[in-house]
Amino acid sequence: MSLFAQTKPCTCCVKGKVLDTDSKAPIPFATVNVDGSEKYVQTDENGNFLIEGICPETYTLIISCLGYSNLTDEHAHEDDTHPHFYLTQEITGLSEVTIRAEIAKERGTETISQTTLSREDIKSVPTQSLAASLSKIEGVTFSSAGTNVQLPVIQGLSGNRILVLNNGLKHAFQNWGNEHAPEIDINAANKVTVIKGASGVRFGPEALSGVVIVEPNPLLLDNPLYATLGSSFQTNGRGINTNLEIGKGTEKWSYFFNGSYTRIGDRSAPDYNLTNTGKSETAFSLGALHHVNNWDFKIYYSFIDQNLGLLRSSVANSPDLFISSINSDRPIIVDPFSYNIDQPNQKTNHQLAKAEVDWFYAEDAKLNLRGGIQINKRDEFDVRRNEEIPIIDLDLITYDYQLEWEHPEWSDLDGVIGVQYFSQNNDNNPGTQTTPFIPNYNTERYSLFAIEKKKLGQNTLEAGIRFDIESNDVRGRETNQDIFRDNYTFSNLTASLGYSWKISDRSKFKTNIGSAFRTPNVAELFSFGQQGFRSTFGLLRFSDNNGVLSTSEVIPLDESDVDLERGYKLTNEYRVDTDTDSHVITTYGHYIENFVFDRPLGVFGTIRGPQPAFIIDQADALFLGLDYTWRKEVTDKVRTTYGLSYLWSRNIGENEPLIDQPPIVTNLQLQWDQGKLWLFESSKWSIKPSYTFRQFQAPRTVTPESLVDGSEVVTVDSEIFDFADAPEGYFLLDVAWNFKWKNINGNLTAQNVLNTSYRNYLNELRYFADEPGINVLLALNYQF
Amino acid sequence: MKTINKMINLRLLALLFAGLLVISCDDDDDAAPEEENEIEVITNVNLIFTNTADASDVVIASAVDPDGAGIMELEVLNAINLSVDTEYMLTYDVLNALDPDDIEDIAEEIEEEDNEHQLFYSFTNNVFANPMGDGNIDNSSDAVVYNDQDENGNNVGLITTWMTSSTPPFTGSFTTRLQHQPDLKSATTGANDGDTDFELTFVLNVN
Numbered sequence: 001m002s003l004f005a006q007t008k009p010c011t012c013c014v015k016g017k018v019l020d021t022d023s024k025a026p027i028p029f030a031t032v033n034v035d036g037s038e039k040y041v042q043t044d045e046n047g048n049f050l051i052e053g054i055c056p057e058t059y060t061l062i063i064s065c066l067g068y069s070n071l072t073d074e075h076a077h078e079d080d081t082h083p084h085f086y087l088t089q090e091i092t093g094l095s096e097v098t099i100r101a102e103i104a105k106e107r108g109t110e111t112i113s114q115t116t117l118s119r120e121d122i123k124s125v126p127t128q129s130l131a132a133s134l135s136k137i138e139g140v141t142f143s144s145a146g147t148n149v150q151l152p153v154i155q156g157l158s159g160n161r162i163l164v165l166n167n168g169l170k171h172a173f174q175n176w177g178n179e180h181a182p183e184i185d186i187n188a189a190n191k192v193t194v195i196k197g198a199s200g201v202r203f204g205p206e207a208l209s210g211v212v213i214v215e216p217n218p219l220l221l222d223n224p225l226y227a228t229l230g231s232s233f234q235t236n237g238r239g240i241n242t243n244l245e246i247g248k249g250t251e252k253w254s255y256f257f258n259g260s261y262t263r264i265g266d267r268s269a270p271d272y273n274l275t276n277t278g279k280s281e282t283a284f285s286l287g288a289l290h291h292v293n294n295w296d297f298k299i300y301y302s303f304i305d306q307n308l309g310l311l312r313s314s315v316a317n318s319p320d321l322f323i324s325s326i327n328s329d330r331p332i333i334v335d336p337f338s339y340n341i342d343q344p345n346q347k348t349n350h351q352l353a354k355a356e357v358d359w360f361y362a363e364d365a366k367l368n369l370r371g372g373i374q375i376n377k378r379d380e381f382d383v384r385r386n387e388e389i390p391i392i393d394l395d396l397i398t399y400d401y402q403l404e405w406e407h408p409e410w411s412d413l414d415g416v417i418g419v420q421y422f423s424q425n426n427d428n429n430p431g432t433q434t435t436p437f438i439p440n441y442n443t444e445r446y447s448l449f450a451i452e453k454k455k456l457g458q459n460t461l462e463a464g465i466r467f468d469i470e471s472n473d474v475r476g477r478e479t480n481q482d483i484f485r486d487n488y489t490f491s492n493l494t495a496s497l498g499y500s501w502k503i504s505d506r507s508k509f510k511t512n513i514g515s516a517f518r519t520p521n522v523a524e525l526f527s528f529g530q531q532g533f534r535s536t537f538g539l540l541r542f543s544d545n546n547g548v549l550s551t552s553e554v555i556p557l558d559e560s561d562v563d564l565e566r567g568y569k570l571t572n573e574y575r576v577d578t579d580t581d582s583h584v585i586t587t588y589g590h591y592i593e594n595f596v597f598d599r600p601l602g603v604f605g606t607i608r609g610p611q612p613a614f615i616i617d618q619a620d621a622l623f624l625g626l627d628y629t630w631r632k633e634v635t636d637k638v639r640t641t642y643g644l645s646y647l648w649s650r651n652i653g654e655n656e657p658l659i660d661q662p663p664i665v666t667n668l669q670l671q672w673d674q675g676k677l678w679l680f681e682s683s684k685w686s687i688k689p690s691y692t693f694r695q696f697q698a699p700r701t702v703t704p705e706s707l708v709d710g711s712e713v714v715t716v717d718s719e720i721f722d723f724a725d726a727p728e729g730y731f732l733l734d735v736a737w738n739f740k741w742k743n744i745n746g747n748l749t750a751q752n753v754l755n756t757s758y759r760n761y762l763n764e765l766r767y768f769a770d771e772p773g774i775n776v777l778l779a780l781n782y783q784f
Numbered sequence: 785m786k787t788i789n790k791m792i793n794l795r796l797l798a799l800l801f802a803g804l805l806v807i808s809c810d811d812d813d814d815a816a817p818e819e820e821n822e823i824e825v826i827t828n829v830n831l832i833f834t835n836t837a838d839a840s841d842v843v844i845a846s847a848v849d850p851d852g853a854g855i856m857e858l859e860v861l862n863a864i865n866l867s868v869d870t871e872y873m874l875t876y877d878v879l880n881a882l883d884p885d886d887i888e889d890i891a892e893e894i895e896e897e898d899n900e901h902q903l904f905y906s907f908t909n910n911v912f913a914n915p916m917g918d919g920n921i922d923n924s925s926d927a928v929v930y931n932d933q934d935e936n937g938n939n940v941g942l943i944t945t946w947m948t949s950s951t952p953p954f955t956g957s958f959t960t961r962l963q964h965q966p967d968l969k970s971a972t973t974g975a976n977d978g979d980t981d982f983e984l985t986f987v988l989n990v991n
Contacts, residue, residue, distance in 0.1 A: 383979060384824055385897075385964050430818035434825075435853065440817050475816035479854050480883045483816040529853045542855060551854035605858035607826045607849045607982045 018047045018063055033062045106213065110453065111462045111498025111512040112197035113573040113586045113627075115140075122186050124736065124747040126232050126241045126779055127262055130164075130184045130192070134212065137194050138643045139586065139627035141662045143762040145532070147267050147772060148279045148308040149181045149346070153762065154196055154210035155588055156623045156647045156661055160521050160596075161567070163199075163207040166214045167300055167354055169372040170204065172398035172424060176438070176523030177598070178764045179531065183304050183350040183376070185283035187230070187243040187260040189214050196586060196627070197571035198514025200494040201449055201464035204420075205518040208567040209590065217256040219289040219298065223249030227784040236751075236775035237278065238337070239264030252291050259284035265339040266309075270757045270773035275335045276312040276342055281305070296358040305349045309341040313768045314532055315383045322533055322612055323704045326724055331769045343381040344532060347390075351375045365408040374398040382532070392437050392531070393429040398422070415452035422447070426522070437529050439476025439484075441522045445469065449494075458502035462512075466494040470519055476526055476554065484554040486540075490564060492517040510573040518565045524596050524616050525562065526554070533767075535613045536598060542615060544716045562618065566593040580634075586627040595621035595651075599659050599699075600723055602714050603707040610708045612723060615716070620653035641669040649697065656699065656719050663695035663726070663761055682740040691731050695761045698726035724767055730758035747779045822880055825852035826890055826982055830877035831960065835870055836945065843872070847984045852882050863987035864958055869913075869950040873931070875943055878962075878982075894981075895942060899934040900966045903941030904975035908956025911990055914947040921961060924974030938971055948990050958988040 018027045026047025033040050034051060043049045115137045122133050131142035131150035143158050144150040151158050164171040164182045174180045186192075192214050199207040227246040233239070240263055247256030262281040267274045285302035313331030325332050354372040361367060380392035404418035422445040428436045451464035471489040478484055498512035520539060527538035528551065539562045540555045569590040576583045601615040625647035632640050644666045649658050667690030677683035702721040706712040714721065736749040755774040759766040828848050835841035845864040850856055866872060880888035894901045905928050906919035915927035929946070930939035965978030 385966075385979070385981065386823060387966075427815075428817035430820070433821055433823045435820060435822065436817045440815065442814070473814060475814065477817055477820065479851050481819045481822075481886075485816070535853060535855075537855065549855045550851075551856070552851050601855075604855050605849070606853075607829060607847065607858060607984070608980050609983045613855060 016049055018043050018049065030063055106193075106195070106199075106202060109195050109197070109199050109202060109211075110460060111500045111510045112195050112199060113510065113571055113584075114193055114195040114197075116191055116193040119190050122189055122192060123230065123781065124738070124779060125749055125751075125777055126187050126230060126243060126260070127234055127239050127264060127777065128186070130182060130186050130189075130212070130214070133186055134192065134194055138629050139196055139625070139645045140194055141645070141665065141762060143178050143660065143764075144181075144760070145177075145179045145764045146309075146311050146314070147274075147277055149179055149310070151178065151181050152194075152212050153662055154194065154212075155590065155625055155627070156649055157209035157590070160206055160518065160524070161209040162212060163203050163210075164212045164214065165203060167216050167302070167352065167372075168356065168370055168402075169352065169354060169374065169400045170206065170398075170422070171214075172374045172396060172400075173348075173350065173376050174378050174394060174396060174438070174523075176521070176527065177531070177536065179310075179346075179380075180378075183306060183348050184214055185260055185281065185285075185302075185304050187241070188216055188258045188283060188285045188302065190217050191215050197512050197588070198496060198516055198567065198569040200514060200516030201451060201466040201496045204422075204445075204447065204466075205468060205492050205494055205516045208516040208518055208565075208592075209569065216285060216300065216302070217245070217247060217258065217287060219247075219249070219254040219256065219287055221249045221254050221289070221291055222251060223247070223254065228781055229784070230779065230781040232777060232779035234264070234775055234777040236772050237264040237267045238339075239279075241779075249289075253289065254291075255286070255288040257284070257286045263339070266335075266337050267772040268337070269770035270755045271770065272330055272334045273337055274311055274769055274772065275331070275333055275338075276309040276340075276345070278309045278339055278341045280307045280341065294360040296356075296360075298354075298356040298358075300352070300354045300356075302352045303350075306347070307341050308346045308348070310344040310346070310532065311765050311769055312342070312344070312383075314765050315344050323610070323708070325533075326704060326767045343383050343387045345381050347379045347381075349375075349377040362408055364406075364414075366406045368402075368404045368406070370400070370402045370404075372398075372400040374400070380531075382530075386433060389431065389433055391432055391434055393432050394438060395427050395429060397425045399424075412454055413452045414454070415450060417450045418448075420447040420449075421445070435477050435479055435481070435529055437527060437531060438523055439474050439526050441472055441474040443470060443472050443522070445471075460500040462496075462498040462500070464496045468492045468494070472519075472522065474522060474526060476528075478554060479528075479552055486554070486557055488519075488557045490519045492519065492564070506578060507574070507576045509575075511571070513568070513570045515566070515568045518567070520562060520565060520596050520616075520618075525557065527616065530611070533612065535604075535611055537601070537613065537615050539596070539616045539618070542716075547715060549716070563594045565596050565618075567591070567595075580632060582629075582631045584627075584629045588623070588625050590623040590625075592621045592623070594618045597621075597658065597660070599720050600702075601716065603704045610704065612704060619651040619658070621649065621658055622652045623647060623649045637673045637675070639671045639673075641671070643667050643669075651720065654719070657697045659699050659720055659722055660762060661695065661697060663729070664693040666691050666693075677739070680739045680741050682738075684738040686736045686738075688734040688736075689731065690734075692729055692758075692760075694729040695726040698722060698761070701725050726761050727759035727766055730756055732756060732758070743783045745781045745783070747777070749777045749779070751775045751777070821888070822852060822882055823888070823890075823893065825880050825882060826878055827852055827881045828877065828879040829982055829984055830879075831864065831986070832875045832877065833864065833866060833872040833946070834875070835867075836873050837871065841867075841870075845986050847986075850881075852880070860984065860986055863989055865989045865991065866946075866948050868948055868953075868990055871945060871947045873943065873945050891942065894962070895940075898932070898940045898942075899936055899938070900964060900969055900978075901981070902939060902963055902965065902969060902973070903944070904928075904961045904963060905941075905944070906959040906961075907988060908954070908958075911949055911954050911956050911958075911988060912946055913949045914945075919959070921959065921975040924972065934969075936969075938969060954988075954990040956988045956990075957985055959983065959985040 018030045028045045030043045032049045041049050129150040131152040134140050139155050141153045142150040171182050195211040199211045225248040231242040243260035245258040260283050264279045267277045283304040287300040290297045313333045352374045356370045359367045376396040378394045379390040382391040401421045406416045424443040426441050447468045449466035453462040469491045474486045494516045496514035501509045525538050525540045527536045528541045542551045571588045573586045598614050598616050601613045603610045628644045630642040646664050649661045669688040672685045674683040699720040702712050733753045734751050739746050752774050757770045831845045833843040846861040849858040878890040904921045906921035909918045920926040920928050931943040932940045961983040962981040963978045
């Protein structure tokens, strides 16, 4: 078997060598066990071992051999290294050495703060969205339009500044507003990594603030047939989920199949039912790997189909009612529980097909070619006279080709050089009987990047540069159904520089500065019209002539004052590990010139009554923040984790607060590994209180009624405002119990145990309703 | 043996390339979205009061929102100026004139779906001799003189009659609200059931 098959495709398998401390002789037949799993291997005659197939964030290896004693040193396992573990001879008894191993990081992100969630982390609550499952990471939260539509927010930024990399390809979807979440089934994810820093060089200008990397089944070779069947039930929304994964790896082949189905009815807040918040989701994916000599061929296909209900009361049945809804403690429409999903709702279908070839042509070099097609279909239905007709009906087809060369070392330089071609074709399907919200467009982007890293002793210097040329051809309709066209091309330069400094065996400092220039996307430029309770107008969709606003004509981009969004982000991470404690402090500063965001513009009169309007705007914004995690092993059975996320942000161009920025969040998690309990082989408890502060940096409040009666007058140049005050801070308590019984691994999770009524500032539906109340979820996974 | 394998692999690679290129060849079109027939948008509403005794005595009051979903403000163009002690029949023009070359008659659509629509009214108390009171927006059982009914015998309100009071002069307001009530409309549904298609308030002068 070649070396390449062992190290790839699972980048985070662990190999090492076990040696005698004194004689430095290899120790054959020592047992190496991944703590908490059934994976055992033995070292070979030369003391070497290899463990594949488990890829959690960090893990502990227990190496034991009769006749050798304890060794308590912690060793870092770096990418591409082959650590040696020394055991000391002892007269009798089994002994252990514990090492912490880190997973291999994506090239070009090694000096950026990042966190990985394992399959177990993700699967403990299989009914939740990708964004919700990531929000347990410090500095990561989500913005949403209700429980079904949640988008990740990394250090204050979301949408087009966070790239979701699904299976090596940029997840291509209708990425605009808070109303569109990435269509990804978390049950198909093997692990998810969040990179909290400018990663534009590696992944493109959309990775200005961070990247969410979703990796499917790693397609391991030499892996006996496995199957896992999971099913879960949750009380809030009376939801069910069932999922299945089967796969097998032989010497040359590996394949898997994964399917999942989720059905949830109306969620419920502590005091009322959240009418029309049900969800149904069907997803499956399959993949295969063929390994020949030093070649790996992979194909992959995934399918997801969703029907997502949006809170009925988020669409006021008359715009007048928007005003009464915003002032009401309860939603206007509250019906009894139902599984029905009526308007407003979104039906989406996303398919991804990928082919990939790796050629490991030399020991430290490889060529990778990836090609992918994504088809994203989206139908949105609104409460209107013709509600059975979608108000938005879009097909988005995306092609992605990437050729990457991980070159051999050149005078200690280790790096990757790549070219990418990316194209998108967005089409409106006719028959919505309304002016298209998003125009038709074709985007083409050619990219070239290079990332190099140099080891300087224990330290690493990393630098990267990227060049993109993007052209767009846009065709849409004005309100009078006249066609407008626009063509524009931008070239963007992205650069990054990072340094990873190993201060001592126990402390490490990483710093990274990155820039990314981003063309405002088609939605930010051309959005037009009503969606849900609000109307939104893109950057080129409205003009202000001495106070007279008009949205009738579309302004050509080169005649407008719209400019590229230019972001510069500095991220520092300091990490200290002692025997019992680990501290990770991440600080960041992010300056974005021409930051694109949406904000309330006012309330304008229509035939139907007063209608709230939002515009897309640009400002020079500064973000400064801190994420802190402190993990303490209180005893060998009890662990506490404290987390804090703080973000300060401001529109420094106008010296005013920004809108929709995450508030301060702090949480404490107490975990107790009880060991055996009655029939259960393993029993683990966790309790997690958290407090989210009121957003004290929220903009001023201008109520819709004061705009309607004219007591407040706002213009495009007025200070940023919101229609309602930021919600009060809230305390939440989550409790979980994880157990194992024979082949069954179970999780009993209770979220919002105290059934607290609260509203989340980052949820667009905070104007109308509380968040869901208590939810108890039981998830069982059966391993065949 | 190794060379042969390598050649096979290169061929596979070439095939993969070719396959992906072929699939991606058909994506360059430059069509604009098709013209949409804006059925939801109402830009013009005319209230036409015709003296039932003299068909040449017509009072028209209009409200215009020329850009529909766009940001331009709704304009109520004029007041309703009626004579005292006179009976008027009220009818409507409801238009979508976003495209001046293709004006849509929304009133026609409302008529076709009259079992899903009802107009409700509110006005200054006792400005009319018939109906008395202040209209049926606040309370659907209050008096309004409907002259048209749907197939279920429920009121529609595209044709109504109004007898002004004989005690002049009078200045007040007159509000008309069109509610869309699919699968809802009944003899008892009111102005807060269903969705509002338009709600317009005019100054009302009776001289």
